Amino acid sequence: MTTLELLHSRRSVKAADMVAPGPNAQDIQDILQAAHRVPDHGKIGPWRFIVFNEGARQLFGQTLKDIYAAQNPEASAKLLEHQQNLFLRAPVVIAVIASPDRAHKVPEWEQHLAVGAACQNLLIATHALGYVGQWLTQWYSYNDEVNQALKLAPHERIAGFMYLGSATQAPTERERPDLSERITHFPTS
Template sequence: MAEPGPSPDQVERLLGIAARVPDHGKLTPWRFMLFEGEARSDFGQILGKVFAAATPDAGEAQIAFETNRLNRAPLVIAVISNVLEKHKVPEWEQILSAGAVCQNMLIAASAMGFGAQWLTEWYAYDPQVKDALGLRSGERIAGFIYIGSVTEEPVERARPAAHIDRWDA
């Protein structure tokens, strides 16, 4: 993906569409963290350092790849799941709501003519990365959504046929 990314008005619309999901109890069990401009490189420095420390045999090319990870798109949005524990709304429903946010964002970006990708690689689960992002207890990264202009048609992977069962009493 490349520039241009969404304009500020488009980002506002994307976030509004993303937030229009099932949300039992109106808990809003998720929040957004945006990485734009230099913030992508600044956060990339943290990723590179964490990766290098965790992977002592990594070469310079691997560390550079991790350092530049968020520069692959002009806008990266972290969707952070914030489950309210011991609440009458089951945790599973709150987690699904965060997943629905990610899916809505992909669809909205595509409808606006952008490319978008939902990633949850190692850095979505790393405790040091979570600390660097200021995640609170119980918060998890549902995904990093990369958004930008399409530079080449994405290659669609083969999908298995749907698994369908019919219940019969």
């Protein structure tokens, strides 16, 4: 597959539709190496990764359940069980943490763009290895107690949780915005 074919064929697959096998330890290292090789003005590396293996996914699921229950005392047992199983939807979960250097001369906005590029490279590398992925941000991406559980520094934020695994069926094409409506040529009229 050429690089363009790879890029044109990448699709997100819902985490709930993923199955084992997921990337093994060497695959994860290769995926993270690709994520690490993005444009990075100032050579800051304003990102870091947290990999959740099988036991960690179960443990963190309990953490999510506990946080959700404390913040939503009216939540049903079924909803709490759902929260507990969020990280069990795919064989591998990797949190991408934006860790900008606010004192650096490179604007923080550019550093966040580099983090987004790391997320994209992570997904492309996953696809190149024959796996599927989904970049998710749900309530737990924006929760201070989750940040504390992950030991995030005050300036850090969760860019997303990358769910990785194998597809139960070939991903289908989704409707996308019309590219021609998003292209102009300078000078515009």
